[in-house]
Amino acid sequence: MATAATNDRFPNAPAEDAPEAVVVRFAGDSGDGMQLTGGQFTLSTALAGNDLATFPDFPAEIRAPQGTLFGVSAFQINFGSSDITTAGDAPDILIAMNPAALKTNVVDLKAGGLVIADSGEFSKRNLEKAKYEANPLEDGSLARWQVLAFDISALTLESVKPFGLGNKEALRCKNMWTLGLALWLFDRSRQPIVDWLNSKFAKLPEIAAANIAALNAGHAYGETAELAVPLKQLHVAPANVPEGLYRTVTGAEAISLGLVAGAQLAGLPMFFGGYPITPASAILHHLTRLKEYGVTTFQAEDEIAAIAAAIGASYAGQLGVTSSSGPGIALKGEAMGLAIMTELPLIIVNSQRGGPSTGLPTKTEQSDLYQAVYGRNGDAPLAVVAARSPADAFDCAIEACRIATQYMVPVILLTDGYIANAAEPWRVPDMSTYEPFPVQFTTEAQEGGLKPYARDEKLKRPWIKPGTPGLMHRIGGIEKEVNTGHINYAAANHQAMTEIRRDKVAGIAKGIRQGVELGTETGKLAVVGWGSTFGPIHQAVRRARAKGHDVSHIHVRHIWPLPENLGELLKGYEKILVPEMNTGQFKTVLRDQYLVDAKPLNKISGQPFRIAEIEAAIEGMLA
Amino acid sequence: MNDMTTIAKTRVETTFKDWETDQEVRWCPGCGDYAILKAVQRTLADVGADPKNTAFISGIGCSSRFPYYIESYGFHTIHGRAPAVATGVKLANPDLDVWIITGDGDALSIGGNHTMHVLRRNLDCQILLFNNEIYGLTKGQYSPTSREGTKSPSTPFGSVDHPAKPAAFALGSGARFVARGFDVSKNLPDVLKAAYAHKGAAFVEIFQNCIVYNKDVFADFTEKKNADLGQLWLEDGKPMLFDKGAKGLKVNLDHLHLEVVDVIDGDWQSANVLVHDVKNRAVAHMLVEMVFGPFPMALGVLYDDPAPSFEQAVIEQNVKLAAGKVADLQKLVSKGETWTVSGGAQTDAAEAGSAGSGPEL
Numbered sequence: 014m015a016t017a018a019t020n021d022r023f024p025n026a027p028a029e030d031a032p033e034a035v036v037v038r039f040a041g042d043s044g045d046g047m048q049l050t051g052g053q054f055t056l057s058t059a060l061a062g063n064d065l066a067t068f069p070d071f072p073a074e075i076r077a078p079q080g081t082l083f084g085v086s087a088f089q090i091n092f093g094s095s096d097i098t099t100a101g102d103a104p105d106i107l108i109a110m111n112p113a114a115l116k117t118n119v120v121d122l123k124a125g126g127l128v129i130a131d132s133g134e135f136s137k138r139n140l141e142k143a144k145y146e147a148n149p150l151e152d153g154s155l156a157r158w159q160v161l162a163f164d165i166s167a168l169t170l171e172s173v174k175p176f177g178l179g180n181k182e183a184l185r186c187k188n189m190w191t192l193g194l195a196l197w198l199f200d201r202s203r204q205p206i207v208d209w210l211n212s213k214f215a216k217l218p219e220i221a222a223a224n225i226a227a228l229n230a231g232h233a234y235g236e237t238a239e240l241a242v243p244l245k246q247l248h249v250a251p252a253n254v255p256e257g258l259y260r261t262v263t264g265a266e267a268i269s270l271g272l273v274a275g276a277q278l279a280g281l282p283m284f285f286g287g288y289p290i291t292p293a294s295a296i297l298h299h300l301t302r303l304k305e306y307g308v309t310t311f312q313a314e315d316e317i318a319a320i321a322a323a324i325g326a327s328y329a330g331q332l333g334v335t336s337s338s339g340p341g342i343a344l345k346g347e348a349m350g351l352a353i354m355t356e357l358p359l360i361i362v363n364s365q366r367g368g369p370s371t372g373l374p375t376k377t378e379q380s381d382l383y384q385a386v387y388g389r390n391g392d393a394p395l396a397v398v399a400a401r402s403p404a405d406a407f408d409c410a411i412e413a414c415r416i417a418t419q420y421m422v423p424v425i426l427l428t429d430g431y432i433a434n435a436a437e438p439w440r441v442p443d444m445s446t447y448e449p450f451p452v453q454f455t456t457e458a459q460e461g462g463l464k465p466y467a468r469d470e471k472l473k474r475p476w477i478k479p480g481t482p483g484l485m486h487r488i489g490g491i492e493k494e495v496n497t498g499h500i501n502y503a504a505a506n507h508q509a510m511t512e513i514r515r516d517k518v519a520g521i522a523k524g525i526r527q528g529v530e531l532g533t534e535t536g537k538l539a540v541v542g543w544g545s546t547f548g549p550i551h552q553a554v555r556r557a558r559a560k561g562h563d564v565s566h567i568h569v570r571h572i573w574p575l576p577e578n579l580g581e582l583l584k585g586y587e588k589i590l591v592p593e594m595n596t597g598q599f600k601t602v603l604r605d606q607y608l609v610d611a612k613p614l615n616k617i618s619g620q621p622f623r624i625a626e627i628e629a630a631i632e633g634m635l636a
Numbered sequence: 637m638n639d640m641t642t643i644a645k646t647r648v649e650t651t652f653k654d655w656e657t658d659q660e661v662r663w664c665p666g667c668g669d670y671a672i673l674k675a676v677q678r679t680l681a682d683v684g685a686d687p688k689n690t691a692f693i694s695g696i697g698c699s700s701r702f703p704y705y706i707e708s709y710g711f712h713t714i715h716g717r718a719p720a721v722a723t724g725v726k727l728a729n730p731d732l733d734v735w736i737i738t739g740d741g742d743a744l745s746i747g748g749n750h751t752m753h754v755l756r757r758n759l760d761c762q763i764l765l766f767n768n769e770i771y772g773l774t775k776g777q778y779s780p781t782s783r784e785g786t787k788s789p790s791t792p793f794g795s796v797d798h799p800a801k802p803a804a805f806a807l808g809s810g811a812r813f814v815a816r817g818f819d820v821s822k823n824l825p826d827v828l829k830a831a832y833a834h835k836g837a838a839f840v841e842i843f844q845n846c847i848v849y850n851k852d853v854f855a856d857f858t859e860k861k862n863a864d865l866g867q868l869w870l871e872d873g874k875p876m877l878f879d880k881g882a883k884g885l886k887v888n889l890d891h892l893h894l895e896v897v898d899v900i901d902g903d904w905q906s907a908n909v910l911v912h913d914v915k916n917r918a919v920a921h922m923l924v925e926m927v928f929g930p931f932p933m934a935l936g937v938l939y940d941d942p943a944p945s946f947e948q949a950v951i952e953q954n955v956k957l958a959a960g961k962v963a964d965l966q967k968l969v970s971k972g973e974t975w976t977v978s979g980g981a982q983t984d985a986a987e988a989g990s991a992g993s994g995p996e997l
Contacts, residue, residue, distance in 0.1 A: 060975055205973065260974040270969055277965055284728055304954045305961035306968065309727055311950075314753040318720035321713065321750075325693070325724025328711055329732070333724065351714050407969075441974065444965045479709035479725070479732055482688045487657075487704050489712025490696075499659065500704065 034093025035249055036101030037195065040118040041110030043077050043086040046188035051088025053192055053209060055436050057201040058092045059261045062251030065092035066548065068100030068621065069434045073291070073374040080134075080142040085117045094250035098402075099548035100435065102623040106198075107158075108191055110134060110165070112143035119155065127159045129194070131187070133166030163238075165190055165231075172230030176223040186227035193231025199249060203228060255440060262439040264432035265295035267406040268336075268362060272296075273306045274407070274444065275414025276332045280451040282307035284326030285334045286319035291374045292430040293338045293364040316341035320348040320361065327357040328488075330454065330478035332414060336362035338430075339381050340371060346389050349423055353393045353514065355488045356466075356474045358417035358424075360410075365429040365544075367619045376619030377431035379544050380595035385425045386573045386602060392511050394518035396420070397573040399427040401547035404439040406432060409570060411447065416521055418452050421473045427572065429594075431545045431621055454478050466498040472517035519574050527576035531555060532565025535585035538634050541611065543569045543599055546592050546622055553627035557635075564631050572599070580607040588634050590614055592627050647684030652677040654687065657707045663698060668819030668844040672766065673705055675819075676735075679828040680706075690733045693722040695742035698773050699766035699844070702737040716747025719754035719763070723946075726759055730947045733832075734761040740781040741771050744800045748780075755809040757946035758836045762828070765802050765839070768846035769853055776849035788849075803924040806839040807917075807939060814920065814939040818843035818858050823869060823936065830937045836945045857933040868932040870923070872914040872940070875904045878932045884909030885931075887919070894922050896931060914940040 039054070041047045048069055058065050068089040077084030091101030103123045109115035111134040119128060135148055149155055150162045169190040173183045189210070196203055207225050214221035262270075276283035285308060287297035301310040309331075313319035316337055323333030337345065342363045352359040365381045367373025381388075385397045396416045400406035406428055413424040455475035459467055465486045466474050477484045486498060494501035495509050530547075531554050532539075542550040547568050554566040565586070569579065583589055583603065589611040591600040597613035604611050614630045616622055655677040663669045680690065690708035694700035696715035703710025709732075713721045718736045726734050736754070743751045743765045754763070770788070771777040777790040781802060785794040806814050813834040817827040819842060831838035843854045852859075857866025868878040868885070876885040881899060886908040888895050897907045910919065920939035926932075 056973055060973060062975065062977070254977055256978050258970060258974055258976050260970065260972050273968065274965055277963075282728070284724060286724065303968070305958035306963045306965075309950065309954060311723070311727060313720065313723075314749055317717060318723070318750055318753070321717040321720035322724030322727070324713075325711075325721035325726075326728040327724075328721070329691075329725045329728035331728040347714055348717065355711075441970045444969065478729070479691045480689055480729060485687055485708050485710075487659075487710035487712065489703070489710075490714055491712065 033095050033250075034091060034097060034101070035106070035199070036089065036091045036104045037106045037108070038087055038089040038104040038118060038121070039108045039191070039195075040085055040087040040114035041188070042079055042114070043072050043074065043084045044079060045086070045110045046185065047071075047086045047088050047110070050188040050192045051090060052436070053206050054195055055090055055261060056209075057196060057205055058090065058199070059259070059438050060205055061199075061201055061249075063092040063094065063249055064097040064252035064254055064438060065090055065261075065436070066097045066100045067091075067436045068431065070620075071375055080111055080113055080139045082113045082117055082143060085114045087114070087118060092249060094252045096252070096254075097437075098551050099624060100621065102625055108195065110187065110191070112139050112145055112149070115149060116143045116145065119158065122158055124157050125159065127161065128155060129191075130160065130162040131165035131191075132162040133164035135162075168230065168234060169227050172227050173223040176219050176226070178219070178223055182220070183223070186224050189224045190227040190231035190234075193228040193233075194235050195231075196228075197232045197235030203232060254438070258441040259438050260441055261436045262403050262407070263295070263434060263436045264400065264403040264406045264428050265292075265364075265434070266299055267403050267439065268400070268410045268426070268428060268433075269296050269299035269303070271407040271410025272300070272334055272360065272414065273303055273308060274447065275411040276308075277306065278411065278447055278449045278451075279332060279414055279418045280449070281330075281332040281418070282309065283334060284323055284331040285310045285336070286313050286321075286323040286326075287311070287336050288313050288316045288319045288341060290316070290338045290341045292366060292433045293336045293341070293362065295433060296336045296362060296364075316344040317348060320345040320359075323359060324348060324352050324355075324357060327352070327359055328355070328479070330476070330480075332358060332360070332418065334360040334362070336364070338364050338366045338374075339368045339384070342381060342384060343388075349395065350389050350391060350393050351490045352423040353389070353395055354490050354493070356421045356514075358421055358476070360413045360417050360424050360426060362410075362426045362428065364433045365427060367617075373619045375430065377429045377545065377621060378594050378617065378619065379427075379429060379546070380598065380617070381427065382543075382572065382595065382598040382602070385427055392515065394515050395422055395573070396424040396518060396521050396571075397427060398424060398570060399544045399572050400432055401544060401568055401570070403432055403435055403437045405547075405570075407439070407442065412570070415450050419450055419473065420471060420517060420521055421476060422518060422521075427544060429545050452476065454481070455484070456481055458484060464496045464498070466493050467496050468513070471520055472513055522571070522574040522577045525571050525576045527567065527569065527579045527582055529582075530566040530568050532558060533563075534565075534582065536565055537563040537586065538588045538590060538631065539565050539567050539583060539586040540590045540592065540627070540631065541567045541569065541583070541599075541603065542592055543572060546594065549622040549624045549627050550592055552624045553631060556624065556628055557631045562631065562635055564635065569599075572602075575602075575606060580609075583607055583609050583611075588612065590630060590634050592616075592622060592630065594622070646686065648686040649684065650681045650687065652681045655680050655707050657705055659704045661705050662701060664848050666847045667698070668768070668846070669699060669702070669766065671819040672764070672824070672842055672844060673702065675824040675828060676764070677706070679825045679832065680708075682825065683829055683832050685733055685832070689731055690735070691722075691725055692735045692737055693718045693725060694737040695739075695747055696773070697739040697742045697771070698846075699737055699739040700742060716742050716745070717750060718742070719747065719750040719759075722761055723754060723757070723759055726761060726947045727950055730760070730951060734759075736761055736763045738763065738765050740765065740767045740769060740779045740800075740802065744780045744802060744805060748805075751805070752809040755806055755811040755837050755839060758810070758812055758943055760836055760945040760947055762831045762838045763840065764828075765841050766844040767802055767841050768844045768850055769799075770846050770850035772846050772849055801924060802841045803839070803938065804921075806841075807920055807924050811839045811939070812836045812941050812943045813838040813937070814924065815840045815937045816843070816933070816935045817841075818854060818935070819845055820858065821935070827936060830940065834940055834942060836942050857928065866928075866932055868934050870912045870934060870936040870938060872912055872937065875909045875911050877904060877909060886910055887922070894926060894931065914938075917941065
């Protein structure tokens with residue numbers, strides 16, 4: 014992220030019109046196809062070799078009333094030639110498809126930034142819906158920014174006229190017209206988008222042709238129009254990134270791929286039980302198409318059935334996986350306890366969203382950490398792993414599979430709405446470099462008879478599949494007797510079993526070492542993060558270090574158990590700052606585990622941290 | 637991969653003793669569950685079930701302790717969720733014979749949703765619902781099948797809500813096999829055998845006498861002295877007769893409901909007594925709605941008309957879609973629009989071969 018120079022149009026871009034990074038936000042009505050436009054712009058940006066990060070931000074309503082403030086859907090992309098780790102703080106360019114989109118988004122635009130607006134949508138009625146008293150395109154209220162307003166609606170209608178579409182259908186091509194203009198603006202090839210439209214509308218060739226015509230018309234408009242503020246093509250240089258094969262990946266894709274890879278590394282078929290919920294459903298959608306990888310997906314009747322079926326599949330010898338978001342995870346709580354008690358491998362993916370209750374279904378938050386670490390009845394330890402980014406989610410999913418199968422324990426994989434939906438370039442991993450961790454099912458009785466709850470050196474119990482001759486046994490949620498697994502309510506036995514379950518999970522930390530992302534292993538200040546706050550923390554620490562501050566960035570993947578050296582590491586810093594998108598949950602865990610004076614920095618707005626917010630907190634701590 | 641087209645069950649010779657575990661049975665002395673346990677063990681031996689390929693999955697309640705007492709694989713899960721766990725078990729290993737053991741509270745109150753869906757999907761399994769019309773394990777509260785006016789610790793002035801009818805619920809949920817029996821009935825093993833033979837979800841309501849909290853609640857038809865008038869044992873292709881053949885059921889065709897008719901001298905034909913057809917869903921709906929008292933209790937196999945089972949359909953689709961495709965993980969992660977970064981320049985996938993000399997951007 015480098016937006017640190019000035020020119021008139023992009024005050025934070027280098028003066029010579031070759032900005033290192035540019036932030037563009039597409040905003041429109043939820044029916045305007047902004048996510049699609051953003052997604053395709055992302056693809057063209059990736060193909061142009063830029064590093065990038067995106068932030069889709071859309072309303073919970075599928076089709077919110079047209080033109081309303083709460084119906085605005087936005088997609089932000091930060092791309093450039095430097096290492097991009099966030100979707101950018103403030104956009105340089107805002108493309109606003111209607112008054113409501115302008116109103117809700119223009120406040121974020123950098124001073125001097127560019128607004129491109131569809132003046133055709135600025136009717137009296139739409140202005141009223143957006144609660145504008147006067148037309149902002151005309152009343153001078155946008156003086157801080159540069160405004161390019163033209164009738165995109167009319168231009169689109171004109172461009173698709175030959176295809177004889179109805180007015181409504183014709184106007185749906187507006188997003189492609191806008192994308193065409195954006196592609197021109199950044200000197201991007203239209204071909205991948207044309208290919209995509211042809212395949213998407215293969216059965217509706219006239220729709221494909223109309224959309225392509227609109228795309229070309231938008232592009233041509235940039236090329237030829239004489240505008241009050243001349244648009245000049247922006248050329249963002251390719252990023253300097255490690256060599257290799259790259260693709261873009263969203264968190265939901267990366268988790269799906271990681272789970273498939275993890276199951277294969279364990280040598281197991283995978284069973285995925287899910288129930289539709291935003292923003293977790295995408296994982297079910299991806300996995301159901303991967304049947305040749307031994308994946309069975311099951312859309313259950315509810316969240317409880319989804320996890321219960323996954324437990325059943327694990328019991329029968331597959332790798333059981335379930336996935337949800339906060340409210341659904343809450344419903345799964347009792348079943349997680351069953352998996353803990355029966356010591357079966359299980360992966361529970363939580364794509365966190367704003368809570369409590371239904372909360373903010375499409376907004377991001379990190380507020381399920383307590384729920385993950387502590388949220389069950391009884392002393393019910395399990396492992397918790399948190400992904401920092403879409404690409405990191407791949408490795409985290411594999412790690413979850415490893416822990417679950419190597420320790421016979423449920424693992425919660427924490428991600429969030431931001432990671433799930435956001436895309437970033439991903440260097441395609443070389444799968445031959447991943448160490449397999451094949452599962453060994455127990456097929457013969459131990460010495461002295463069958464002991465389904467005997468332990469190995471990691472305190473793992475044997476995994477015995479039904480169907481195995483001679484090893485019939487019963488398991489269940491009632492307290493188990495040490496070794497035999499029979500029902501046993503005795504006081505000493507419960508004490509022993511509770512300690513075994515605790516120690517087994519604690520033992521997962523063995524060999525897991527916490528490193529420092531940026532900075533030094535001791536010093537004045539450590540900024541300790543987890544999950545999707547990685548990007549803004551990293552950039553904020555980088556900026557602060559560039560100013561000469563003694564600050565380091567530590568980012569924790571293993572939330573429970575914590576890495577074996579984390580306590581020692583933290584004690585090497587004078588101060589600790591923990592930025593989180595909650596009211597301070599990880600901070601509390603760190604204080605509890607290590608008696609360190611971790612200070613919280615909290616944001617609970619449903620939006621990711623801005624770099625500047627964390628930078629200010631760092632400066633405050635070091636002042 | 638499992639063979640999804642046939643259930644090549646090999647008969648395994650066992651005696652009912654082979655199905656007993658070393659665990660002490662912990663039901664109350666005199667509980668109807670003992671008789672059901674024996675009937676199930678006898679059935680398993682009779683049908684030649686394979687202990688290693690048998691899995692008993694239960695929820696929570698007195699009945700759900702059942703798996704601990706069967707020498708096979710067993711999973712005592714959580715309240716109401718046995719059908720969901722069983723669905724995962726069966727999808728993961730369709731070679732297993734899956735038995736779901738549940739009760740009236742477990743299956744119709746906390747787990748009603750799962751019961752409905754396991755029946756609708758038609759998972760190949762046997763579902764034994766022990767109906768005693770009471771919550772036994774929690775000490776006697778009224779249950780979703782308790783009759784109106786049931787006095788219990790939670791309804792000391794009598795319950796006021798209408799009871800659920802398990803067999804009607806099952807049929808309404810799309811069950812393809814619905815049967816009834818009762819704990820001490822000598823016919824219970826035959827009912828269980830029919831359930832076992834049915835491919836798909838086989839739902840069996842077993843009236844069970846909770847001698848502590850709801851004693852003799854079914855005595856009006858289970859007791860020997862009431863058997864003739866109280867029990868109508870259904871047999872496919874046989875007339876629906878009871879009271880030693882002196883009474884039968886017929887359909888009133890004007891109003892489309894069942895009626896009890898007297899049969900004179902065994903001439904059921906002229907009394908228009910219905911012949912039981914296990915595949916007749918319309919009549920099955922009438923049988924499960926039949927009010928006990930004016931009518932006898934319909935027992936045996938009320939309905940049995942197999943349809944493709946869920947796990948079979950899932951696995952068939954999985955196999956079909958995977959056919960001819962290679963599970964190449966490296967290919968999978970490399971999917972989609974890719975580009976290559978080499979020596980500081982990049983090319984798109986089409987030009988990935990020309991490493992080091994990407995086009996000017």
